[in-house]
Amino acid sequence: MAKQIKLSACDIKEKYHTLIENPEMLDYGIYLQCDKLLDCQKPIKDLATADEMQFQIVHQVEELWMKLICFTLVDIIGYMALQKHHRVITLFSRVNKLQRLMTDQLDVLETMSPKEYQQIRLQLGNGSGQESPGFKILVQMPEDIWSTFHEHYLENGKISVEQIYDEDYTHDHKYAVAEALTEFDEQLQLFRTRHLFLIHRSIGLGSKSLKGRPVELLQKGAAKRFFPALWDVRNAMTDKWGGEYGKVRASISGKS
Ligand code: HEM
Numbered sequence: 001m002a003k004q005i006k007l008s009a010c011d012i013k014e015k016y017h018t019l020i021e022n023p024e025m026l027d028y029g030i031y032l033q034c035d036k037l038l039d040c041q042k043p044i045k046d047l048a049t050a051d052e053m054q055f056q057i058v059h060q061v062e063e064l065w066m067k068l069i070c071f072t073l074v075d076i077i078g079y080m081a082l083q084k085h086h087r088v089i090t091l092f093s094r095v096n097k098l099q100r101l102m103t104d105q106l107d108v109l110e111t112m113s114p115k116e117y118q119q120i121r122l123q124l125g126n127g128s129g130q131e132s133p134g135f136k137i138l139v140q141m142p143e144d145i146w147s148t149f150h151e152h153y154l155e156n157g158k159i160s161v162e163q164i165y166d167e168d169y170t171h172d173h174k175y176a177v178a179e180a181l182t183e184f185d186e187q188l189q190l191f192r193t194r195h196l197f198l199i200h201r202s203i204g205l206g207s208k209s210l211k212g213r214p215v216e217l218l219q220k221g222a223a224k225r226f227f228p229a230l231w232d233v234r235n236a237m238t239d240k241w242g243g244e245y246g247k248v249r250a251s252i253s254g255k256s
Contacts, residue, residue: 017044048123051116058108065098066134072098073141080148085173092180099187103194110201117202129195138188142226145181153177161233166240182230192222 007015021044025035041056072095079087112120129135150156153164153174160167164174196218199205205215225231242249 020044049116049119051112052120052123054108055112055117055120058105061105062102063132063134065102066132066138069095069098069102070134070137070141073145077144077148080145080152080177083152085177088177089180092177092184096180096183096187099184099191103187103191106191106194106198109198112202114202121203142185142188145184146227149177149181161229162236165233166237178230181227185226185230188226189222189224192218196222 023029023034023038029035040060041053044053047053072091076088076091076095079091154160159174161178163169164172164178169175196205199210199218203210
């Protein structure tokens with residue numbers, strides 16, 4: 001029996017780093033263009049710290065999800081105009097799952113120590129998430145989604161959001177699509193809120209470079225509602241329904 005040569009940790013590292021950087025391309029890899037995809041990260045020898053690999057990959061994966069979200073939203077707008085409600089709901093469900101993935105994936109970056117992030121930060125130049133190509137397109141899209149909803153579901157203002165949610169409520173397709181829009185808005189803002197905590201945890205929100213404008217802008221961004229009418233209707237309903245019973249409701253137990 002051939003004697004097995006035991007590789008040292010150093011040899012193992014070299015072996016796998018070489019394999020990782022020169023993967024074998026069969027049909028699967030060729031179809032998915034894995035050669036290009038896996039060449040989008042810094043060469044291992046140039047990484048500022050081992051954590052830089054995950055930093056780049058998480059950001060790149062997020063860009064890919066945003067590309068798919070924006071592409072799907074274009075289809076959604078088309079199906080809204082065609083009144084293909086089931087397709088609209090199914091595709092919004094896909095978008096909402098992708099948005100959840102985007103938010104969950106921010107967790108990965110919290111395995112990076114604040115010190116290692118400082119070392120990576122020095123590599124970024126003036127780069128900032130505000131320049132994210134995917135996000136810049138994504139935040140433009142709610143305006144077009146809303147104008148399509150207004151034209152085809154609110155019939156250019158002939159039907160009000162209040163009618164759909166309260167006065168003429170039947171849980172119909174208009175309501176289901178409106179709730180899909182609300183979910184989209186909520187998930188977008190949950191991403192922004194979660195991202196604020198990521199910053200808090202990695203570089204702090206009170207550092208000199210962030211104090212003032214950048215943090216205020218991020219907080220303002222996270223508080224924004226893209227479809228305010230869909231949120232306001234809930235306030236209006238609570239005021240209206242509460243109004244019938246008075247501002248202080250009768251206690252059920254008789255104790256409070
Ligand atoms: C440790 C990780 C991260 C840190 C420390 C960080 C930090 C920051 C900071 C400080 C800003 C404000 C702009 C500025 O002043 O530069 C920002 C904006 C932004 N970042 Fe990050 N970020 C991180 C990860 C991510 C990831 C993974 C994404 C994924 C897409 C991302 C997307 C964005 C976006 C879209 C903005 C603009 C936000 C808005 O307009 O609401 N960031 N980030």
